[in-house]
Amino acid sequence: MYRIGELAQLCDVKPDTLRFYEKHGLLAASARSDSGYRLYTTADFERLKFILRAKTVGFTLNEITELLSIELDKSNWACADVKGLVDSKLAQVEAKLAELVRFQKSLAQLSQACCGGPESAEHCSILEALESNSATVNAVKEPCRHSK
């Protein structure tokens, strides 16, 4: 049996995080000591590791709650259900990825167009792109024009 601080240290999380997981139904200590301290079993430890692994692949705590309820009652769920969760997460991740790629391209273009020098920003092509219509944000025409 581990006390909260022990389990936390084993898994590199804080005791607060474990209390938070308990409050949100992800992981409750299997027992309490006479004085009310949480006592965690090896099974609790495994459950925590499941949670942390699911986090490393991008699931939110709510999604992990669903995964855990399947995990505890596997025979009443189909592979299709589990794969469905993974695939819908994958779709979410890919949507976010597409957005970030758009950001990345726009920012890279803005960055390239700007001289980045100590000259006044009065003719900064980044600011000019943000001032003009949004097509221009994605296709900066001219570098900063600093009169010599």
Added chain:
Amino acid sequence: MYRIGELAQLCDVKPDTLRFYEKHGLLAASARSDSGYRLYTTADFERLKFILRAKTVGFTLNEITELLSIELDKSNWACADVKGLVDSKLAQVEAKLAELVRFQKSLAQLSQACCGGPESAEHCSILEALESNSATVNAVKEPCRHSK
């Protein structure tokens, strides 16, 4: 002069959003009518478009506040300052992108390993990967073994 609902409609945002921007110092109406209605000028409209464009390239409202303060006082800032903001945003976006690519790879591998069929999840390779050590989450070995 536009009333809040007019400007909102022009820029495809909600009046609430404009009030929110005002409260957070991004955009205040230049005037008020006798009865207290917000009245926005063409300059306000341009400022709003600046904000919305900056959002499309990934800046947060706090970052946009910085950009706006430079925009209003260009001559006291250098291109280097502006490019610095863009480059640091770009670095953030790329870091997040790298994380999402890791998620995407792990999820795609999990998805591939699972048969996705109507069989019981008792031998689901996704759940098995989450139960075992994290190295395995990133390299699922076996497809779901459903005994025939």
Added chain:
DNA sequence: CTTGACCTTAGATTAAACTCCAAGGTTTAT
């Protein structure tokens, strides 16, 4: 027998960007 490290609870706070609500005043059209 007291110090320090640990544990308990409930509740507040953080970041981000809105969105919604209530209770009321204004404008416009019929």
Added chain:
DNA sequence: ATAAACCTTGGAGTTTAATCTAAGGTCAAG
């Protein structure tokens, strides 16, 4: 003159995943 559509304010709620605080109880060592 009244209904519909619009506006005002302040404040609460949403989402995510903790993190922090206060006020206090417990345990092991010296």
